[in-house]
Amino acid sequence: MIEVSKSSSKCKYVCTYLDFTFGWIESFKCDEDSVKDGYCIFHHPEYWKENKDEVREKFMKKVEDAINNNKELFCIGYNLPEINLSGKKFKASVYFVNTVFHEYADFSGAEFSSEVNFSEAKFFSKANFFGAEFSSEAEFYKAKFQVANFSGAEFQVANFSGAEFQRANFSLAKLQVANFSKAEFHQKTSFRETLFEKAVNFNHAILGVPYMEILPSHVANYNAIIDFYGAKFEKPSLAIFDFNNLSLTSFINVDTSRVDFRNIFWFPKDGGYAIHDEEAxxxxxxxxxxxxxxxxxxxxxxxxxxxxxxxxxxxxxxxxxxxxxxxxxxxxxxxxxxxxxxxxxxxxxxxxxxxxxxxxxxxxxxxxxxxxxxxxxxxxxxxxxxxxxxxxxxxxxxxxxxxxxxxxxxxxxxxxxxxxxxxxxxxxxxxxxxxxxxxxxxxxxxxxxxxxxxxxxxxxxxxxxxxxxxxxxxxxxxxxxxxxxxxxxxxxxxxxxxxxxxxxxxxxxxxxxxxxxxDKEEYSLRNVLTVYRRLRENYEYNVDYETSGEFFIKEMELKRYASKLGIEEKSIWDYLFLTLYKWLANYGESYLRPILAMLITIIIFGLINAISNGLNSLNFKHIWHSLEDSVKTFFQMKELKDITMMQVAERAISPTLLGLLFLALRRKFERRFRH
Structure with a gap:
């Protein structure tokens, strides 16, 4: 909140900020001399455009003074041109609250030993924090980035709640505790090989697409918007995804089997939940x-x-x-x-x-x-x-x-x-x-x-x-x-x-x-199937067997797709087997399909047996007798010396259907009594 000071010689910019030292809200009043419209060279929204060197030189003097004398650095509400703070070492608290970085801001390799606050800062060009070290709390609450590079950065406590990213790179970064709740990632964002050492929270974050929104087909692309390739959650139970749409998120080479997924929107497709990696x-x-x-x-x-x-x-x-x-x-x-x-x-x-x-x-x-x-x-x-x-x-x-x-x-x-x-x-x-x-x-x-x-x-x-x-x-x-x-x-x-x-x-x-x-070998069949398997294990562990079953169906559907095209040594015989398995038992997820197949088999063979004796003798009693005979044949209750060739075929089909029914019932039973 900006207020107007009654002073005429000093800058009239006033706002409030969170003081790390005392932990309460403080009022900041600029003590720089005003140069235009009652604002100083830092707070005037237009002054920096024609006086970049002057603004930059004075800003760097304040930075050097804070570093050399271990003083807190207050740059609250500043309007800054291109700046270079790469390799700078700040031992006291740093405040860039409401600061507007109009051009390239380079913080690569910078070290922040105490707290740093970029709350509601705006970066209109690239913000480079490559290899930066944040030894205390780093506050980026509601900060806005066009292009943010945090690759290789190290955080003790990072708060990006409500932050907005057009493009971001956190690859190879290390975060002990991180909060991305209600953050918005609109374009390409990389968490490749990022290490989340303790807790991380993506509650209500927009990961490329809003919650419950179904993507149109024309946005299909094998490049994930949110890429967690090779990321590691050392405390997976403390990694929380809640009310997120993960339609454009890749989890290749990520162990998600114990990550806490709550209220996740997965893209519904072909009787299951499709992940981005399969589409890619x-x-x-x-x-x-x-x-x-x-x-x-x-x-x-x-x-x-x-x-x-x-x-x-x-x-x-x-x-x-x-x-x-x-x-x-x-x-x-x-x-x-x-x-x-x-x-x-x-x-x-x-x-x-x-x-x-x-x-x-x-x-x-x-x-x-x-x-x-x-x-x-x-x-x-x-x-x-x-x-x-x-x-x-x-x-x-x-x-x-x-x-x-x-x-x-x-x-x-x-x-x-x-x-x-x-x-x-x-x-x-x-x-x-x-x-x-x-x-x-x-x-x-x-x-x-x-x-x-x-x-x-x-x-x-x-x-x-x-x-x-x-x-x-x-x-x-x-x-x-x-x-x-x-x-x-x-x-x-x-x-x-x-x-x-x-x-x-x-x-x-x-x-x-x-x-x-x-050369996109990361999207191999094995890697994508592994993503499905780990998600299935995750939901099974959390006793959500319905969602687990949906992922298992999609896993098997992907195998069937690969076998049809001969991808990675899959053959047409694999395809035929999986197709039969799908229609007869929905890959073991349905016990009703085997029962229905058994009834159809018994009826068909019973009718064939009744018709084979002649249409003239065909009546209800004869048909009923043939159906009884077909039931005995199907359940292996008929003596071998009395069977015909058609009954031999029925006996051969019987073990397959009974086996599929047993597998489906066993899966339902195990899931019900496992926990």
Missing amino acids: FKILHKRIREYPFKLMRLFSFILGSDKLIEQASYRLKNLAKYVKEQEKIGREYKWLIEEACKKTIKNKNASDFKRVYLTLSIHNEFIKNNEKLDLELANYVKSKKLELISYFKEDSKFFVPTVEIRSLTYLFLLSQKNLDYFIIRLNKLVDIIRDFNETSERIKAQVKGLIKQASYYIQQSTLKEKENLLNFLKEIEKKLNDVNVVDEMPLEKNMVYEAVMKPLIFARRQLFFLNEEL
Whole structure:
């Protein structure tokens, strides 16, 4: 609450705050001289914009004075430009109540030995508390953050109740006691590998989506809004989630079996409760199945042929339906390359040659570094590159070394730990240059630069064959020096840039993002099933068997989904078994389904038996007798010498249905009397 002071020479800003020393509400009255509209340089809402250096300099003097003299620092209600307090050590209490940080605020590595109060502070830019240490109480009540970084920070007691985050990062942070009740996390928030040592409370917190709100399908994404990957609750019974919507929260690699979940809204789907991690798993694997198709489309796009794009789309339109399509990928990939090379050689067009050769070079590197694609394709691509060079000898003289140098430069950034492979590739490049009998000064200088870089890293390494590798590099450089130097066409007029570089940049970006999707190994089937199992165990422990059963159903449904697509060595036989298990007993959660299946089986076999004796003799008495006979057969009460083949089939079905009924009843009984 802001009041107006009667003083004319001093700043009129007055407000109240919680005094840590005495534990009661105190009144704060600014003692700075007023400069404009009755406010000082800190409290005037606009003064800082045109006088950033003045405000910052005076603020830093107050900070240094507080640190050097162990004084309390009062910056209540200040309007601050960009500030840097990284590494500062505050021994007395610090007050930033109602402070407005208009620009970047850096508190990284800062140490707060006493209490610190950021209540109702506003951070309009990034707030960086990376590695900060809060040895006493840290108060962030109703603070508002645009981007907050608390990664690696350590808290004794942290109060973020009512705080509002647009984006936040608490990864690797350590919190002994933390209160996030009624906090709001609106966008990406990371608690990855965060350590909650004692109590933590998320009561009524908005974790990406308000309580009881069902998300529309268009927001589906495999990136969780609230990510607890690898987080650890050392006192799980003191970790409270109450009145939360966890539809966008990920608990991969988190032991939630004893976390206190109360009044949680889980997303209802397919007869159970779906977790975000399952949706992420399905989205990711759908993209992986579409990956070869995207790769083909990308390749044909770079070749610049509408006809090839149309043909590739037609031939590959059903490819995404398969999981184990490596053979088909290889066949279609080779077809597309063959068509591109034929078109290029037939037209004798240097521009097409450069476009196709560079595309093949990109994909050759990509295939070699991607275990999910057939590695034999790399040799095929290499052979087509050599074929193109033989037809376009003169156009290859400067272009091919330029392309290979770019590939080697990219490879060097990725393979500094595999220098022997890099040197082998470097040697092949020099051999290519020698085959042309001449090169340019530019190319020779670039290759020598790569040799120099490799020599430096070899000398810094601990490789046993260090001397041999250095000698090999000297031999490569000697071969390069023997090549004649001639003038080349200026690069600005070369088709490398005009016709190729834009598609190349697009290609590398697309391949990078596609490959990133394949590397989301945290969303493996095993990890997602583990999340379901731990949630099921949690609700079983807390005697909420209905919710536990819902999670068990979704766990089994995910297994059935994975087996249908053949994910992680699941087979079609697993799918058929789980489908039968679902319809006959709802995965052991229903005892009514086995009873209904038993009744249907008895009636069907009874009617078949009655009809088999002829329609003329069919009457109520005969049907009733057949049903009695079917009951005896089903419950194994009929003598073997009197049974027919149909009754043998009925006896074979009987143990399965009786077993499913026994399992369902046993589960109900165990749950009822376990606690």
